[in-house]
Amino acid sequence: MPKLKSLDELRELRSRLKHEIKARTETATTITVGMGTCGIAAGAREVMQAFLDELSARQIDAHVVTTGCIGMCSKEPLVDIQQGNEPRITYGNVSPAMVPRIIEEHLIGGKVVQEWAVGRLVKEA
């Protein structure tokens, strides 16, 4: 580790390090991956890893959490995306190859990838 020579260098380092403790900070976005036996069998772990890699590479502020089987086993791996107070969107049959587009269009662009979405959950007021 070379010595920090200015406040800017410290801030630069901090912005990189902030990413490492992401799980402990507040974020507005939560990506939930179905991790029941059905999900894992259908490749949920690879999908989750793909999300983590992509978020890491693009330095996007989001949490990735797991959940158990929610019953729609035929559509596993299922991935839910919740952004702030927006409706919660569920994607079905997600493969690692689909991850970059979901992140690009939905997380960054704010536009749901309609052809892959299988559900939409609006929070009751």
Next chain:
Amino acid sequence: MADLHRADVLVSCRHGRTPELVTALRDEIERRGLAEEIRVVETGCSGFCSVGPVITVRPEGHFYASVQPADVPELVEETLVKGRFVQRLAYKEAAGRKAITRYEDLPFYAKQMRIVLRNCGMIDPRSIDEYIAVGGYEALGKVLTSMTPDEVIAEIKKSGLRGRGGAGFHAGRKWEATRRAKGDIKYVIANGDEGDPGAFMDRALMEGDPHAIIEGMIIASYAVGSHQGYIYVRDEYPLAVENLTLAIQAAREYGLLGEDILGSGHSFDIRIVRGAGAFVCGESSALMQSLEGKVGEPRAKHVHATDRGLFDRPSCLNNVETLANVPQIILNGADWFASIGTERSKGTKAFCLVGKVRNPGLIEVPMGMTLKQIVNDIGGGPPKFRKVKAVQTGGPSGGCIPASMLDIPVDYESLTEAGSMMGSGGMIVLDDRTCMVDISRYFLEFLKEESCGKCAPCREGIKRMLEILVAMTNGTAKAGDLERLETLAKTVQTASLCGLGKSAPNPVLSTIRYFREEYEQHIKDGYCASGACRELTAYVIVDEKCKGCGLCIKVCPQEGISGEQKQPHYIDQAVCIKCGACYDVCRLDAIKIVPKAAVSLGGNGGNGHGTPAATPAKDKPGAAKGKA
């Protein structure tokens, strides 16, 4: 740079069986192939010591209490793989046994305000990267690049930050005096010599967030114009020494300690000095003597340490908790800090809430919260059906505040007015099974051991006071002893050289002030109502109340209780060791504490059953007079 982790498992803290738990967690996570996505972080003390080791899983916020290594496979399978909460390991509220699953919902934390302890239990104290990631050293950068030393001092003065070591001197004024003092070489010293029985907040801070102290020290050094600092830690705190050492090394590697910090031209370095654990070395002048390698004895303070302290040079000595507040004040502004607390006591204070409460632990509350709120809302009140009798604050130099006064706010002035003091932050809750004379005796015994012996009032006075208190607790006290004790206490208070001696009589004087009748009972009646003074106490069973349930028979370690089922039981006074186990277990209030002199050992098989007039009332002290 490491990859993004989806979850952090925070384990606190590194005491007890936690290392085994951490190993078990890491092994299990590795075995299940989750090592790349889940990280186990060992944090400092999270404060909730009564249910440790605790595990918090982020980002979900799942909170698990008292986790054992054997629980690990289930926890990993359910929570980390499937995302489900393990109900079995939930924290259950003492009252109502309601399970609480999320960290954010715990009442223990809800009433707290964590400024100094904000990183304790949240980050890995051995990683400077995590400290920087949560905004660490940003305040230092701000000070070095955009503030003059005078502006820093003005900011600290404006914030109203006062010394957290006990006396409550304004930190800003101390810094200013050191800055104005003549001399090229000045020192910044952090006092981590925490010695109060039952207090561990400085240890938790040094172990759990050492960089906050170091950052505070560097800011202080810039403000007062110092280039060398010392952290004085007692050697009984090996983990604190270890974590501080690692932190200093890391700060040097990053160029945050040493020459030309962050390109500002300011240079500062820190050395750790380990003390031998003498209580008096927490006193500023004794601490500096000890730093110089001399015997830790205080000296008269005609000249302030800010003018001539360590090696006769201007020295700025602050408690570690005071220093850890500094970065937050710089970052959030003096006005923010001054908005917390009461008119004259600003900010928060860390306390070690111990003794007879359901949730003992390390807490931090805004100044001005009442003792009642702390004891009941955060501490969960006393266990079982006991009542709070008093709260002892300020350690051996502090005093006892009776239950009737628990509505007073916790700040420097109110506590001093009540005959106690803020002190470094020990807070011991005493219940009705505690004898105030015995508590005084305990603290005085501690102080007698710790008196350095330099001045006669402290050295001899405390010893004589202790002798009187011992006599009171074993039934050999004479009439007039209470008055003698008071005279002695006032002499020691007036004539002692340093703070240790001056404050040593506080536990005695405050308990006499609020519990005088208890002292009188000890002397005149040979009676200790709480049963804590064993040599004065006998336990007897009240026939009318005893239903013969047999609970006391089961708990008596001496097998000294007998009786038929559903018939009143008997205690054999000849074998009774006055442990009080029967008294504590009895749900019918059928066991009574009486003066030892009131029961006879001879006759009727030696049991105290049926002894008449067992309760000494003030109007008939004759019952026990013979004993005294």
